[in-house]
Amino acid sequence: MTGTGLRLAGVSAAYRRTQVLHDLDLDVRRGELLVVLGPSGAGKSTLLRVVAGLQPATSGRVLIGDRDVTALRPGRRNVSMVFQSYALFPHLTALDNITFGLEVRDVPRAVSRERAAAAAATVGCAHLLGRRPGQLSGGERQRVALARALVREPDLFLLDEPLSNLDLALRAETRGELKALHARLGVTTVHVTHDQTEALVLADRIAVLRDGRLEQLGTPEEIWRAPATLFVARFVGSPPMNVLPAVGPLAPDGALAPGRRIGFRPEAVRLGAEGTAAVVERVDLVGEDAYAYLRLADGGELIVARVPAASRPAVADPVRVTVGGADVHVFDEAGRRVGVA
Ligand SMILES: Nc1ncnc2c1ncn2[C@@H]1O[C@H](COP(=O)(O)OP(=O)(O)OP(=O)(O)O)[C@@H](O)[C@H]1O
Numbered sequence: 001m002t003g004t005g006l007r008l009a010g011v012s013a014a015y016r017r018t019q020v021l022h023d024l025d026l027d028v029r030r031g032e033l034l035v036v037l038g039p040s041g042a043g044k045s046t047l048l049r050v051v052a053g054l055q056p057a058t059s060g061r062v063l064i065g066d067r068d069v070t071a072l073r074p075g076r077r078n079v080s081m082v083f084q085s086y087a088l089f090p091h092l093t094a095l096d097n098i099t100f101g102l103e104v105r106d107v108p109r110a111v112s113r114e115r116a117a118a119a120a121a122t123v124g125c126a127h128l129l130g131r132r133p134g135q136l137s138g139g140e141r142q143r144v145a146l147a148r149a150l151v152r153e154p155d156l157f158l159l160d161e162p163l164s165n166l167d168l169a170l171r172a173e174t175r176g177e178l179k180a181l182h183a184r185l186g187v188t189t190v191h192v193t194h195d196q197t198e199a200l201v202l203a204d205r206i207a208v209l210r211d212g213r214l215e216q217l218g219t220p221e222e223i224w225r226a227p228a229t230l231f232v233a234r235f236v237g238s239p240p241m242n243v244l245p246a247v248g249p250l251a252p253d254g255a256l257a258p259g260r261r262i263g264f265r266p267e268a269v270r271l272g273a274e275g276t277a278a279v280v281e282r283v284d285l286v287g288e289d290a291y292a293y294l295r296l297a298d299g300g301e302l303i304v305a306r307v308p309a310a311s312r313p314a315v316a317d318p319v320r321v322t323v324g325g326a327d328v329h330v331f332d333e334a335g336r337r338v339g340v341a
Contacts, residue, residue, distance in 0.1 A: 004027060004028070004029065004030060004063065004065065004066075005028045005029055005030040005031065005032060005064070005065065005155075005156065005188030006026075006027075006028040006034075006051065006062075006063070006064055006156055006188055006190065007026070007027050007028070007061075007062070007063040008024050008025060008026040008027075008047075008050075008051070008060065008061075008062055009025060009060055009061045009062075009063070010023050010024070010025060010059060010060035010061070011023070011024045011025075011026075011047075011050060011057045011059070011060035011061070011062065012024070012057060012058045012059045012060055013043075013046050013047075013049075013050050013055060013056075013057055013058055013212075014058050019058075019212065020043045020046050020212045021043050021046055021047060021050065021057075021212045022211075022212045022213050023059075023060070024047070024060070024212070024213070024214060025214070026207060026214060026217070028188055028190060029188070029204075030065070030188055031186045031187070031188055032188055032189070032204045032205065033179070033182045033189045033191060033202060033203060033204045034189065034190050034191070034203065034204065034205055034206075034207060035190075035191045035192075035193060035198070035199040035202055035203035035205075035206050035207070036048075036190060036191070036192045036193075036206075036207045036209055037193060037194065037195075037196060037199040037206050037207070037208050037209065037235075037236075038194065038208060038209035038210055038215075038235075039194055039210070039235065040194060042194075042209040042210055042211060042212065043209055043211070043212040044160075044192040044193075044194070044209055045084075045160055045192065046212075047190075047192070047209070048081065048158045048160050048190065048192055050062065051064075051079065051156070051158060051190065052074055052077065052079050052081045052158055053069065053072060053073060053074035053076075053077050053079075054074055054081075057070060064077060064078070064079065064155055064156055065155055077156075078152075078154050078155045078156070079154050079155065079156045079157075079158060080148075080149035080150070080152050080154040080156070080157055080158070081149065081157075081158040081159075081160065082142075082145050082146060082148075082149045082157070082158070082159045082160065082162045083145070083160050084160045084161040084162070084164055084165070085165075086133075086141045086142060086144070086145040086165075087145070088133040088141060088144060088145060088148075089133070090132065090133050090134060091132070092132065093129065093130055093131060093132055094120070094125065094128050094129045094130070094131055094132075094133075094136070094144045094147075095113070095116055095120075095129040095130065097133070097144055097148055098116040098119060098120060098129075098144065098147045098148045098151050099112040099113060099115075099116045099151070100148070101148065101151070101152050102115065102116075102151060102152065112151075115151050116129070116147070116151055117129070118151075119147040119148075119150040119151040120143075120144075120147045122147070122150060122181065123143045123146045123147050123150065123177075123181065124143060124177075125140060125143035125144055125147055128140055128143070128144065138165045138166055138167075138170075139166050139170045139174065142162060142163070142165065142166065142174065145162070146162070146181075150185075154187065155187070155188065156187070156188050156189070156190070157187050157188070157189040157190070157191075158189075158190050158192075159178075159189065159190070159191040159192065160192050161192055161193055161194070162178070162191070163175060163178075163193070163195075163198060164193070164195075171198075175198055175201055175202060178191075178202065179201070179202050191203070196235065196236045196237070196238065197238070199220070199223075199236075200220045200223075200224065200236070201220075203219075203220055204219070205217060205218060205219055205220075206218065206219070206220055206223050208223065208231075208232050208235065208236075210231055215228065215229055215231055215232055216228040216229065216232045223236055224236060224237070225327070226329075226337065227241075227263075227329070227337060228336065228337055229331070229335050229336055229337060230243060230261065230263065230331050230335035230337075231335065233263050233329060233331070233337070234263075237265055239266055239291055239304045241263045241264065241265050241266075241329075242263065242264050242265070242266065242268075242269070242303040242304060243261050243262070243263045243331075244261065244262055244263075244299075244301055244303070245258075245260075245261055245262075245299075246258070246259075246260035246261055246262050246330065247260075248298070248299050248301075249276040249296050249298040249299055249301075250262070250264075250275075250276055250296070250303075250321065250322075250323050251341075252323070252328055252341040256330065256341065259332070259333040260330055260331060260332055260333065260338075261330075261331045261335075262328050262329065262330055262331070262341060263328070263329040263330075263331060264323050264326060264327065264328045264329065265306075265326055265327075266291060266304045266305055266306035267306050267325070267326045268323050268324065268325055268326035268327070268328065269294075269303060269304070269305035269306070269321055269322075269323060270305075270321065270322045270323070270324055270325065271292070271305060271307060271313065271319050271320070271321055272320055272321075272322060273320060274320055274322065275320040275321045275322035276296055276297070276298060276320065276321050276322070277296075277297040277298070277318065277319075277320055278294040278295055278296045278297060278303075278318075278319050278320070278321050279294070279295050279297070279316065279317070279318055279319070280292055280293070280294055280313045280314065280315050280316060280317045280318075280319060281293045281294065281295050281302065281315065282315060283312055283313065283314070283315060285309055285312070286309075287309070288308065288309050289306055289307070289308065289309055290306070290307050290308070290309045290312035291304050291305070291306055291307075292304065292305045292307055292312060292313055292319075294319060294321060296321075303321070305321065327340045328340060328341040329341075
């Protein structure tokens with residue numbers, strides 16, 4: 001992965017007077033699979049629309065490879081976008097949906113059919129080419145939409161929550177296929193999702209977007225192990241990281257300044273004979289693990305512990321808790337991570 005696949009330099013975007021992207025700088029490496037992760041309303045779709053040219057940037061520049069495409073029409077950017085809704089034409093067969101973009105560009109019919117068949121084979125929908133969207137399941141439609149994006153041999157793929165309409169099992173399966181497809185084709189890809197698991201599994205790097213600003217850019221491991229802010233720390237991880245005042249129960253020894261907070265994942269919470277007193281408020285059993293929600297006697301905060309299902313406590317049990325075995329992160333008053341305690 002060398003060179004730039006996509007660069008946003010100081011990009012802002014707005015709907016009427018409401019600014020939704022704020023002076024965004026982002027470099028996506030050539031051949032990279034970048035996942036843009038953020039909550040609903042963070043501006044993820046807007047970012048894709050600006051890159052695709054479907055919406056103007058109010059300031060800044062968009063570069064694809066070495067080309068400044070800021071002023072180019074969508075059709076001139078050589079970008080393929082897969083929409084959340086798939087946006088297939090209901091009256092056309094899968095084959096005609098896939099070849100549509102080629103035929104408007106005057107690719108001869110025989111050539112476009114051949115390329116469509118190859119793209120369909122790549123994403124496993126070659127047997128569906130004669131059907132209309134109404135005769136396809138959600139997962140099958142998604143494949144056709146992907147084939148339509150592939151067939152144009154773009155410089156850049158933009159995928160807007162392409163898995164969100166699939167059921168959980170199919171989503172996990174398709175996620176794996178997308179990753180394999182990306183590894184095979186090596187096309188620079190920006191994949192948008194609000195699903196942190198999807199981001200962690202798929203991404204070469206994750207860009208966490210919050211209120212139209214880049215909160216953190218890093219590998220899945222960096223995002224997980226060293227979240228730059230409290231927002232990232234709590235957005236990535238399920239159940240989310242525990243956050244407590246740095247002065248109070250469970251805070252590690254050492255003078256932690258007032259106003260700071262500590263964060264630790266449910267894996268770091270130990271139940272035992274010693275430590276801070278708490279009462280079990282709720283227990284969620286998830287296969288081999290259980291998540292125990294514990295109300296601390298001192299301070300009254302609620303924290304969550306991951307424990308083996310076989311040794312889980314019961315609701316209303318008094319317990320004692322310590323923190324250890326995993327990082328305790330320290331965040332400053334502004335919510336920025338300053339290190340581990
Ligand atoms: N056509 C529009 N007109 C006015 N405001 C809009 C329009 N589209 C989006 N917005 C606003 O812009 C902000 C960013 O929206 P955007 O769709 O980019 O977010 P998102 O992160 O993709 O969210 P989601 O995950 O829900 O799709 C939101 O506050 C949204 O309400």
